[in-house]
Amino acid sequence: MKLFTKLTLYITLSKLAIALLFVLSLPFLVEQIASGFTNNYLRQQQEKVKEVIARRGIEFYLQNNKSYGSYTLLKEEYISLEATDNDYFVDTIENAQRILESDTLNYRILMHTFNVRNNYYLLEIGKTTASISQYNKPLQRIAFYVLGGMILFTIFADLVFTRFLLLPLGRIIKTKLVNRKFPFRDDIAPVNTSTTDFKFLDNSLILLMDRIHEAFEKEREFTANASHELMTPISILQNKMENLIDDSNLDEVLQQRLVDMQRTLNRLKKIVRSLLLISRIENEQFSRLEISKVKELVETVMEEIGHRLKEPEITFQVHINPKILFKNINRDLMFQLFYNLINNAIKYNKNKGFIRISEIENSGKAYQLIIEDSGIGISKTDLPAIFNRFRKAGSGEGSGYGLGLSIVKSICDYHQILISVDSTPDQGTKFTLSFPNQIVII
Amino acid sequence: MKVLIVDDEKTLAYEVEAFLKKAFYVCDLAHTGRKALEMLNLNIYDFILLDLGLPDTDGLKLLDNAKKLNPEAAYIILTARGNIEDRIKGLDLGADDYIPKPFSLPELQSRMQAISRRKFGIKIESILIGEFEVDIQNRTLFNKTSQIDLTRKEFDLLTYLLLHKNRVLTRMQLSEHIWGSFNADDSDSNYIDVHIKNIRKKLGNFAAVEWLETVRGVGYKVKKQS
Numbered sequence: 001m002k003l004f005t006k007l008t009l010y011i012t013l014s015k016l017a018i019a020l021l022f023v024l025s026l027p028f029l030v031e032q033i034a035s036g037f038t039n040n041y042l043r044q045q046q047e048k049v050k051e052v053i054a055r056r057g058i059e060f061y062l063q064n065n066k067s068y069g070s071y072t073l074l075k076e077e078y079i080s081l082e083a084t085d086n087d088y089f090v091d092t093i094e095n096a097q098r099i100l101e102s103d104t105l106n107y108r109i110l111m112h113t114f115n116v117r118n119n120y121y122l123l124e125i126g127k128t129t130a131s132i133s134q135y136n137k138p139l140q141r142i143a144f145y146v147l148g149g150m151i152l153f154t155i156f157a158d159l160v161f162t163r164f165l166l167l168p169l170g171r172i173i174k175t176k177l178v179n180r181k182f183p184f185r186d187d188i189a190p191v192n193t194s195t196t197d198f199k200f201l202d203n204s205l206i207l208l209m210d211r212i213h214e215a216f217e218k219e220r221e222f223t224a225n226a227s228h229e230l231m232t233p234i235s236i237l238q239n240k241m242e243n244l245i246d247d248s249n250l251d252e253v254l255q256q257r258l259v260d261m262q263r264t265l266n267r268l269k270k271i272v273r274s275l276l277l278i279s280r281i282e283n284e285q286f287s288r289l290e291i292s293k294v295k296e297l298v299e300t301v302m303e304e305i306g307h308r309l310k311e312p313e314i315t316f317q318v319h320i321n322p323k324i325l326f327k328n329i330n331r332d333l334m335f336q337l338f339y340n341l342i343n344n345a346i347k348y349n350k351n352k353g354f355i356r357i358s359e360i361e362n363s364g365k366a367y368q369l370i371i372e373d374s375g376i377g378i379s380k381t382d383l384p385a386i387f388n389r390f391r392k393a394g395s396g397e398g399s400g401y402g403l404g405l406s407i408v409k410s411i412c413d414y415h416q417i418l419i420s421v422d423s424t425p426d427q428g429t430k431f432t433l434s435f436p437n438q439i440v441i442i
Numbered sequence: 443m444k445v446l447i448v449d450d451e452k453t454l455a456y457e458v459e460a461f462l463k464k465a466f467y468v469c470d471l472a473h474t475g476r477k478a479l480e481m482l483n484l485n486i487y488d489f490i491l492l493d494l495g496l497p498d499t500d501g502l503k504l505l506d507n508a509k510k511l512n513p514e515a516a517y518i519i520l521t522a523r524g525n526i527e528d529r530i531k532g533l534d535l536g537a538d539d540y541i542p543k544p545f546s547l548p549e550l551q552s553r554m555q556a557i558s559r560r561k562f563g564i565k566i567e568s569i570l571i572g573e574f575e576v577d578i579q580n581r582t583l584f585n586k587t588s589q590i591d592l593t594r595k596e597f598d599l600l601t602y603l604l605l606h607k608n609r610v611l612t613r614m615q616l617s618e619h620i621w622g623s624f625n626a627d628d629s630d631s632n633y634i635d636v637h638i639k640n641i642r643k644k645l646g647n648f649a650a651v652e653w654l655e656t657v658r659g660v661g662y663k664v665k666k667q668s
Contacts, residue, residue, distance in 0.1 A: 228522050228523060231522035231542075231543050231544060232451055232454070232522050232543065234543075234544045235451075235454060235522065235543040235544035235545070236451060236453050236454045236457065238544045238545075238546065239454060239457035239458065239461070239544075239546075239547055240453070240457055242457075242461065242546060242547045242548070242615070243457055243460050243461055243547065245610060245612060245660065246461070246464070246609055246610060252658065252659070255610075255657075255659070255660050256658075256659035256660060259612050259613075259614070259659065259660050259661075262612060262614055263614060266614055269544055269623070270624070273623075273624055277624075285527075304621060304625065305621075305625075307595075307633050307636070307637075308627075308630075308633065310636075311632075311636075336625075339625060343625075343627070347627075
């Protein structure tokens with residue numbers, strides 16, 4: 001589940017829970033408030049009565065009568081004052097029934113005894129419970145609506161804000177992880193955010209990428225330096241062997257052994273040269289300013305290795321529009337690319353097999369070249385690793401150093417050509433090259 | 443022809459010297475830039491083989507200085523550094539050729555011969571071998587008045603062997619010459635045999651080709667004629 005969805009769910013659920021709690025406790029709360037308010041009201045009335053008595057004397061209410069009573073029109077409130085013999089004090093507020101003019105009503109009643117000139121009086125002030133709770137329902141309803149509205153509004157506000165808040169996360173993932181291409185050579189500006197956690201994440205990613213880049217650089221530098229260092233001793237060995245082989249006094253057996261050694265040394269030389277070539281491509285030491293026709297490139301390769309087709313009787317078919325031109329390329333590298341692919345197609349082919357080079361030319365879509373052979377193919381398990389260095393594709397005999405296809409991959413990457421491979425063991429292999437529009441002129 | 447070999451790898455310099463001596467070049471060795479300048483002050487050379495990675499001098503600077511002392515000489519840069527900028531700079535400074543290490547000795551010699559033809563105007567009008575006449579400049583092959591057609595690769599192979607007369611060239615050296623040292627494949631050795639077979643066949647129609655010898659298990663050689 002997305003972080004945004006989770007947050008939204010959490011916010012909504014927690015708000016609803018709080019709202020539910022509030023709605024459930026609302027009647028109780030309202031009642032509490034109403035009853036508290038009534039008690040307070042009754043006390044105020046009591047104070048008023050006592051104030052009047054203090055100012056005007058008890059006679060104001062009791063004009064020689066023993067008791068005084070008064071109530072409002074609808075009997076919602078009443079007040080009564082009477083002399084009492086009881087010499088104990090009462091001071092309570094309670095709910096009780098009173099009969100007023102034959103109506104039995106429920107009242108909340110304040111009872112209070114007090115003493116004026118050694119006479120005791122009992123004051124009762126009552127308010128019908130019905131009038132107390134008459135606002136409860138509407139109050140609850142209004143509170144419910146207001147609350148509901150507020151919750152909806154805050155949920156909406158939360159959604160907008162959360163979305164805004166999480167925006168940098170998406171941007172970090174996109175710019176730092178998804179869209180970046182190995183080996184992360186280009187520096188990317190930090191994502192603009194005021195959230196320190198995202199800043200931390202962003203900086204950590206930048207640091208990590210820098211470290212990867214650095215490690216990659218070091219490896220590349222090492223490959224280049226090591227290859228150079230190896231060239232001198234190889235050079236000495238090669239020339240020594242050449243002079244030895246040329247020595248006319250040498251016996252035949254020894255001479256043949258030297259030739260074997262020369263072959264082995266040559267293998268070493270080629271491995272080192274291949275590594276050096278890959279590291280030079282990765283170091284971008286080749287210009288990309290040349291142009292060449294696709295067909296001519298293939299023809300140049302065939303001029304070099306066409307003879308290799310003869311003995312295994314391989315049929316070679318080329319279906320390429322002779323007008324198609326590559327621009328912004330390095331001709332030597334492109335030659336090497338086709339050379340390696342075609343050479344492999346010959347090397348791992350079968351007797352009387354075929355090699356077919358064709359193209360897909362869809363306007364609007366990338367120009368594609370397809371190099372197919374009817375060779376021994378590559379097993380499913382080997383397929384993902386064929387562009388890795390020093391992995392020999394298939395179980396074919398011969399001198400596969402596992403660098404030919406690594407070179408192909410480097411050259412493709414260097415020209416932003418997409419390469420994909422499709423292979424069925426014993427049936428053949430198909431390489432598809434998709435060229436970016438900027439290097440193809442149709 | 444007088445050659446100055448400037449290389450701090452002494453063993454390598456000796457091997458180059460040993461090979462070139464057999465082809466009648468006279469060689470001097472210098473293992474430092476300073477020594478090289480000393481020699482250049484004293485002698486005039488036809489060829490200067492220059493390693494760029496010298497311990498005491500920047501190879502390109504040495505090339506510049508040497509050119510002032512000995513402007514007539516042909517300069518060949520031999521280097522293991524082999525990056526493209528060096529190559530361009532070297533050729534800009536007037537080097538005649540640039541050979542990355544490791545190189546094959548016959549290849550070095552044939553490049554020197556090519557420079558001789560180009561630069562010193564030493565025209566080997568034609569090479570006579572057996573009853574054949576090979577014109578390297580115009581890439582033609584004649585038996586008396588009849589021209590024999592060879593493919594490009596067959597012609598290259600034949601002239602390479604002819605220019606290294608009396609030396610055994612291994613199949614590997616031959617295939618490196620024809621296909622370049624990087625793209626030459628082990629399997630190409632067989633194709634060398636095929637090409638040689640074709641050459642023998644085409645030439646054999648006209649006259650004997652016993653001068654083109656097979657050295658068993660090693661390669662081929664053009665025998666010096668008595």
